[in-house]
Amino acid sequence: MSCVQKANMLPEKDPKRQGEKDPQEDPSVTLFREYLRIKTVQPEPDYDTAVKFLERIGSELGLQCQKVEVCPGRVITILTWKGTNPHLRSILLNSHTDVVPVFEEYWRYDPFSAFKDSEGNIYARGAQDMKCVSIQYIEAIRKLKAEGRQFPRTVHMSFVPDEEIGGHKGMEMFVKRPEFATLNVGFALDEGLANPTDTFTVFYGEKCPWWIKVKVEGNPGHGSRFIENTAAEKMHRVITSFLEFREREKQRLKSEKHLTLGDVTSLNLTMLNGGISFNVVPSEMSAAFDIRIPPTVDLKAFEEQLTAWCRAAGEGVSYEFHQKYTDQSVTSTEESDPWWKAFSGTCRDMNMKLQCEIFPAATDSRYIRAAGHPAIGFSPMNRTPVLLHDHNEFLNEQVFLRGIEIYAHLISALASVLPLQAEA
Structure with missing residues (x-):
């Protein structure tokens, strides 16, 4: 039914x-x-x-x-x-x-x-x-x-x-x-967030959301020919680099049991655009990625890695940000902090088990x-x-x-x- x-x-x-x-x-x-x-x-x-x-x-x-x-x-x-x-x-x-x-x-x-x-x-x-x-x-x-x-x-x-x-x-x-x-x-x-166990989840920080669109330019032509340096070939290299990184982070989350989703960088291909006809090799393509970066990651070094992946894909590859949040502030969960002490102490008094994490989204x-x-x-x-x-x-x-x-x-x-x- x-x-x-x-x-x-x-x-x-x-x-x-x-x-x-x-x-x-x-x-x-x-x-x-x-x-x-x-x-x-x-x-x-x-x-x-x-x-x-x-x-x-x-x-x-x-x-x-x-x-x-x-x-x-x-x-x-x-x-x-x-x-x-x-x-x-x-x-x-x-x-x-x-x-x-x-x-x-x-x-x-x-x-x-x-x-x-x-x-x-x-x-x-x-x-x-x-x-x-x-x-x-x-x-x-x-x-x-x-x-x-x-x-x-x-x-x-x-x-x-x-x-x-x-x-x-x-x-x-x-x-x-x-x-x-x-x-x-x-x-x-x-x-x-909700928690399916007896534990209550508490979030003291968040990932930085980065939304980027990668644009690639290549040689156009007839769909029957083996044209060199097409936009699709370059886009394939870009997507491969991005998704290989995604797989590494996914495996790290699986293998290191102490990690939560908030501790690793998530990356997803969310939009892919290009082409006008079945028999025309497009001169331009674009791909959009949703990236969420934990506060433990060096943002400058991470952006340099993005730039390197695009550069390695060939000429005519660039990216632009549609969202780039860079503040990595976190809230103290030390018992010496008066706010946290009041919060956590009250929860202990109610026999609530807390699990502190970085929020995986925003x-x-x-x-x-x-x-x-x-x-x-x-x-x-x-x-x-x-x-x-x-x-x-x-x-x-x-x-x-x-x-x-x-x-x-x-x-x-x-x-x-x-x-x-x-x-x-």
Whole structure:
């Protein structure tokens, strides 16, 4: 039975599918599912509805709300819980509002219905990446405020657009604006990944994404002849050099058991273009590569290697960058660091096993770190398959609810970190 057939067999009036409220459902889960139903899907995300949703919640919780339009149609929403000593550096809880596209024919349920099955699994685009974290932040603060708690440090929640397409009209612009500077950020939390084991993965740094297009020029002619120095021959040499390096890194990851995906350079050929007709040898071809480089790699030496591969392929071979991120800042995970000590100590108190890694892709954390602020990538989803950007993305409601408890403890600890030497 196909996925489409299964979806069509769903009851038409199932309240969990239609978006009606279930009186027996935890209100935090209901809010999470409401947020999931807002179609902030690229390339045309409904940001206006998302911002109104967040404003409504901020008003309910008595939080200050600020909206910063970093460019037309791209608004950063900031909800602020003021601390008792606002001169201290603040805690920033960041999340993005957009989600990646879907191929609905491969989904068991409508990816924007937030359908919950009998096991409590909530299916929706953004269930893991990362609307769960947004609502967990909110509900953790709701819980703390209901308990009458107050903390010295101010807590900001930032909800940013366009992370899924690079953050160039979102966090990258925001960190350069005076409104970000006035947040007085001391430490930030952002997204991580699910972990199928009992362990929680924590990310203290990220790879540098390099997107390059290699262009080759060669002799054209009739498709029946053995023409010398064709673009295809040169492109073959380029691709061979790049993919041989890819295989070496792949084997290194397999053979050195202590390594994770974040510790090696990933490289993939993602686009190949050239030619106009079957019987015409093209004079030009191009290939696009997505390269992700860990912070342990010398970027200057790596680019020299790219240049050497292109030079070895022959004359008329060049490359251009479509993205070249070079900041290799990482956040301290030493117990002597007060922020990490508060984070890791709280997790130990909750008997959480942490695994520290370099994030294998890229998130908005890289812009926060580049601006000089420590940031940790963390999504409290253990015993959960990694399904970000995948079909049938889901999160179990019990995992979601536990994440609220985890964030409540983490926010309490981080917002209570004693004044640092620079703040005295």
